[in-house]
Amino acid sequence: MSKENTENGVTEKQGQTRREFMTKTGAVAGAAALGMSGEANAAKKRHPKRGGTLRFATRSDSRGLDQHRNYYYYVSHPLAATSMGMFDVDLKMEPKPGIAVDHTVSKDLKTYTFKLRKGATFHDGSPIDAEAVKWNIGRIKDPKIGHSFIRSSIKDVESVDVIDSHTIKFNLDKPSGVLVASLTYYPVQFMSPNSVGNADNHPIGAGPFKFKSWKKYDRTVLERNENWWETDDQGNALPYLDKIVGFPKKEDRIRLTALRTGEVDLIENMAYTDAAGFDKKYGANFNTWDVPQVGTGYLGFNLKNGPFSYKNPNGKMMRQAAAHAINHEAIHQAIFSGLSETARGFYSKASTWHMPELERKYEYDPDKARFLLKKAGGMDERLVLTSRDAYAYMHQTGEIAHAMLTEAGFNIQHEIHPYAVLKSKWKKGEYSIDSTANSYRPDPDRWFSANVLSTSSNTKLRTGFNNPKADKLILEGKRTLDPAKRKEIYQEVEMIINDELPMIYTHFIPLTCAATKNLKGYEPAFNGPYSTHMSGIRTAWLG
């Protein structure tokens, strides 16, 4: 006897495979809607299949489970699929309703009132109401608990008032037009207040997948959240997949081998040398995606002390000499295998904040570099170029920049260090140039306020850049709502950067992921496979 099971609007009939059922129902519904024959419509429509386990190999793993103490790196950590925040982001990097479905802003840009999604629950079934949101914001803001990256997103929030069970008011200490962008997931992710006692062992979030188990650097097992609110364009509840098993495999080629041997279905962060020719060689068996990225590599100068600094009257000339020594095209080819593009500003073409008019003021010209270096009297200065060991492109760019600077006459040595050592060097100012990168700044305020504004902790720690005009513009940009006006403001800041050279933008960081042809309906966004409205793993299924 046929038995029906209704789950989230998708009725599945036992006695036939899920795929058969989805195919049949999809075809019939589509035909009814469009007045087409079932066959013709079925050929045109995609037919997602519910169920299955996605095996996903990632470069890194989460450091811990508490969602406020650790940020779940959006690209790599499978645990990111368990989280959700006030706003989601779509493929165009625009905020979309998440836990908040609507909002109003006061004229002075100091009060935001949010309407929360009714019926939304955490994975333990407890409601995501205004009290829960207030509790989460309070916990994130506690400096003993909230990770600084998450906390910094909401640093302007002075207090939170519960208006009613599904209305909440955020009061800011200074005007800001960017709070909604700051509240997007990730990193401002919420957890069930009831789970706080066990947050380090079993996180209870609000994302499309629920936590099942985690064994650090071995595997993460997640199960479908049957109460997730998102539906596809046919009204079927998302996600389609029943389970995700994440396998952290640190080495890029190990992940690729695991994909090619069929041990996993999806990998991220392919090595650039592999990604460049992969489609041509293996395109018949695998799909690849160039993930639209907001991640940019740069060489940051130490302006606090040393030959490039404000303390040296010829510091700017030294920086100009270094800028003329850098061959961006060589970095593009040698490090990134011709993928993505060299950078003239922070935002790549993937972002609406991309500024194609920006020009590199100091182009590659080794003769000019040598001339300026000599003129600035910097030939004998002993310099240190640092880079981080954890990311290959950072230290590879460091290596090639080291060769170029040496060629131009700089007396420089290259040091590769782990983060803790680098940070100690930044603090003490024991470096001249740092080969680094920055990512996940969909709104320009998150980049400029954190890394260019002279009063920010990160600017003070790293470059020490201090430009009153840039500061004024950044603060003005934060208070401006009109996107076109904001873009003009930030473009002006970029021009100051390209002139004053606290950093040299080098390259937009490419990111390629690959999957078996079996993975359908998958499209990664700039924020990785999990956190994208109506996309990524949420809409993926195994064929």
Added chain:
Amino acid sequence: MLIYTINRILHMIPVLFVLTVVVFMFIQLLPGDVIDTLIGDEEAEDPATRELLMKEYGLDKPIYVQYGVWIGKVLQGDFGKSLVTRRPVALELFESIPATVYLAVVGISISMLIAIPLGAIAAVKRNSPTDYTAQIVSLIGISIPEFWFAIMCVLFFSLYLGWLPSSGYMSPFEDLGQSLKYLILPAAAVGFRQAAYTTRLTRSSMLDEMNKEYVDTARSLGFSEKKVIYKYTLRNAMIPTITISGLQLANLLGGTVVLETIFAWPGIGQAIYLAIIDRDYPLIQAGILVLGVIVVIVNLLVDLLYRVLNPRVALN
């Protein structure tokens, strides 16, 4: 033997004490601290946040007080909590040590299964094609880098032949068959390399023994050549082999970061390496302490094994 064993266990205490003190002090000398890694960049220069976290994690106290607090808890069986994951250190170690022990024990077993017969046969058939083959194979084993051999194994057995998974780990208690499939390549990579050393050692030690008077005596008493070689000579020749295998095992139990990375094997090597990168002091301390205990125990077992192999060996 019992008194000897108790004596050796008592000797462990000062060794481990000195080990923990030295590690604790050296870790403090490393640039950067755990607060740097926990706090991230965004509020890196905020002294108030740093102070709060230092207090929260007990790092505001003098080093000797921190050590005293830590060792006091360890003596009560409490290794504390990881500063990064905030999970009990015992749990963190319990998750990674079994994977390492599993790989090391099977790897060394493979090594001995290859090396002892091969070394013995090479010695008995000295200067024969068998001997030359054994010597060349062991020379190759010593010469090729471990990581290269591991990658070649993955290439042939996983990618080309598709017989075995290329990387990953599964507990034998979860699914023994599947677990062994994951184990074969890393254990073979470990075993082949160690076997190369042990084969040469077994061969030379067999040759030494074969030239001793007791072997001639045994032969003159009319014992069969098989009995002379395999019962008397090999048994005595095994002592240096066991010593080296014991050291190899202790070394492997300390973790093989390169192989663990290639095979995505979640062992203690990676766990301690990452703890050092993160400056996760309680995890580093406990990891080193546990490894120290393992090394001392393995050495003790090796010593006891001497006695089993040759009852004339005086343990004290």
